[in-house]
Amino acid sequence: MSSQHFGKADVGPIQVRGEVLAVRRSGDYYVLVFAAPGIAELTAPGSFVAIAVGGQPTAMLLRRCFSIHRVDTTGALGGTVEIVVDAHGPGTKWLVERAQGDAIDIIAPLGRPFSLPKEPVPCVLVGGGYGAAPLFMLADQLRERGCRVDMILGAATESRLFGVVDGRRRTSSLSITTDDGSLGTKGRVTDVLDGILDEHGGQVIYACGPMGMLAGLARVAALRGIVSQCAVEEAMACGVGVCMTCVLPVVGTDGVTRMTRSCTDGPVFFGDQVRWDEIGTVPVDCLGAPASTTGVAR
């Protein structure tokens, strides 16, 4: 196996020509394992990978981005990286059809990861569908710091859940919600969140999943005066910060709203920084917004 990497290897991100080690199914999803030396030791939970798809030369120019599920620096294969893939489009379908030994071009770790609390505090981790992917690595690191970790996993239906067994093993409690009631509580993660926060005194919510879910959790956190850290999933083209397509309206520490790159200044944002209801628009008070008398600019 040959792999090479380019870039400033002490801090990342780096670009690695790696190799597919395994592709396995997990409910509706696929878990892919790559040999990609150099990435694992730089990874923190919440960071993501950007993978080129379609082979070379490709007709699918844009990289596909995935949260890092797990990394391993040990073992005879050198560093490995695992991701969870929902194969719904041509790029992800190509990816899950890879075989052991196939070459893979992967850039990682990207983005701002979750930040860990300085003091041991109770934390609640919330994952929506395959968004749960980065939460298990996070749970391990939080527990190492003496934090109590409770987890909520939610999805439309049982097959759209990810990591139930992983979650049970790593947390003080695991709650499951499904929209159709096929497993766990019928309903949404926000239906059980308050109860769990009340019971264990959670001080930080860490979340990854659909925008609507993150918005709901951020609202709960704000009402309770606790911290929420939300890993967003915006459509990305490059993943490295040059294309300006993955932006969303975010309030800065100076109180000014800017269209902010989720690949570079995210994907983890504090819940109270993101203007959730205005995603897909340019708020009129955004820095550099077009002067308009018709309300929100489009």
Place this chain on the structure above:
Amino acid sequence: MSSVVDMRAQLATVTLPSPVLTASGCAAAGRELDRFFDVTAIGAVVTKSIMAQPRSGRATPRMAETPAGMLNSIGLQGPGIEEFIRKDLRWLRERGARTVVSIAGGSVNEFAELADRLRHEEGIAAIEVNISCPNVESRGQVFACDARAAGSVIQAVRRHTSALTPIFAKLSPDVTDIADIASACVNAGADGLSMINTTLGMVIDTDTMRPALAGIMGGLSGPAIRPMAVRCVWQVRQTLPDIPILGMGGIASGLDALQFILAGANAVSVGTATFNDPSAPMRVHNELAAALAARGFRSLADAVSHAHREEGALL
């Protein structure tokens, strides 16, 4: 096999150690790509078009993947000229990169003011004038699609820029006769021409049954437009034998770059390819050098316009 090819490129009065530059809008101001390759090792960083004031850009979705291409409708998001000078230009200068500053405006005056503001700044090798902007004083018609409007902008920028700083007009392919627009720009004082910018395109999302982009239409780029771009370089080179040309449009490999050089480009920009491969500019340089060596060229300069040579001419 190969002796080392002299890869120096001449763009107007600027000599670059490499004929590969980044394309405006695809490299920000160099910091991000510098993680993947040495931005001082390529010809120059062409920066994202800067405007006078901070600009939010458009609502998302701002992009759509297309066959061997993509649509973008970013809307010229940027921090405005003051922050650009303070942060981005300074970083490039301290880093030791050669920089081509791309400027954009909504009126002739705005372009002139930007040129004025940059006039005494150090570390600028050339100015690329992004005339693919709507002219707010002419019902939003794009400057680059009208010879007179394009000429007016170039004339104003030329007047407000030091004679020592070459200015390049960035041309749009969405015109009837690109050589016509090119000539107008040269007559107005352009020292060179950058071509091509994106071409206007659309995707209808067949799930939502609405335009995929929030901005409805967007600029199409990537390998899908390369034949159009090569054709434009060829046509302009035929019409204007001596004008410096910075060629671009879907370059993803050394052989792609070679097409542009042979068609008449003195240097090339690599843009959309960086989204697929952030090390693309350096890779294209290395592949181009190997391709030139394999064909017996001693220098890049010898290959410029080589496809225009007479039938039966020796290499």
